[in-house]
Amino acid sequence: MLGHRREEVVLAASLSSLAGFVDAVGFIAVGGYFVSFMSGNTTQAAVAIADGAWHDLLVAGSLIVAFVVGVVGGSLAASVRGIRRRPVVLALVTALLVIAAGAHAASAPVVLCALVVAAAMGAENATFERDGEVSIGLTYMTGTLVKLGQSLARVVRGDRDRAWLRYAVLWSGLAGGAVLGALVYRGLGFASVWVAAGGAALATLVTYARDL
Template sequence: MIQYDRNRRRFAVALAALAGCVDAIGFLSANGYFVSFMSGNTTRLGVALGTAPWHALAPALLIAGFVGGVTGGSLLAMAAGRWRKPAITGLVALLLLIGAGARALGAEYVMLATLVLAMGAINNTFQRGGEVAIGLTYMTGALVRLGQGLALHLAGRPIPGSASWAWLWGGLLAGAVTGAFLEDRLPFGCLWIAAGWALIMVLVACRLPTES
């Protein structure tokens, strides 16, 4: 985060909030499984394999779908080059629109598949040297960096911008609260709202200066 300018940091926070929103919707729709938090699904997979193997299929499929989304998003990012951010956010918006349509048709499994693919793909938005620079759907690393920044501050060696990691985590949390609220009140409208959110992110991405 600290390597990016203020506009890109804000963009990252907005995307993390979108990821939190979608993950909360998926969590409430999938009986406690996640569409973006694969550490949680991996733990559930391990517990299932150790206690009730017949329950391992759901987390295994979600993990596979997430990896597929990352892979597809990475291929798109390589093809898009300098226009990576609009391309990735456009893919995410398309997948969320398909997911919203699938829910409207009662195809819950198709909906979950599109959500997990979208959350895998979104992590390709911020890259440096071909690797993910900012993880948008998982916050353990962000909290570690926040803690390290606090340690440096207490030691009298603060790094400018280190508080951005707190904003990133806060964005995910705020998005999760929003997603849970919308899923509870507008179960058939929440994904359309998330898709609209993603479309706005496409427009924002197009306004950011292109980069290598």
């Protein structure tokens, strides 16, 4: 996070907002499951095993698998030589969101559409890769909050550390996007994913035009 330019931090916060947006939509639509926050689904799966709730385990487990498949796809797209990584990865994210929204419009089950959205969120994490490793996590914030707290601790000790601002912006992006997603869902339902697809398409164009 600290080794990235300010423009990249803004992009990261925007993409975290996108993740928060679709996570709220998926959480409401699927009934308490996540399309971008896999730690939550892991806990859901664990509780389902303990309770013998096999349907819940199937839903949570399928979302986790779809997310990992998306990560694989995004990483493969990011590793192709001779292309600009970020626009290609974000184009993949856009395409998956369009497929999910289109499938819902064609009356596909919401759970199946949510799996495609989860794959899109997995792919999104390849936007900021360095040497095959994610340098900024876009769909999960626990590590970001830990780093924010560590930076604030240095401030308390008297250091002139402003790194916490970047971590706060990233977390705020996810939280703000989730609020917006929940509000939009009230009017559009799962069709809110079209809005997310539009946001991803805009991010694709911006990264291409600004050579990010």
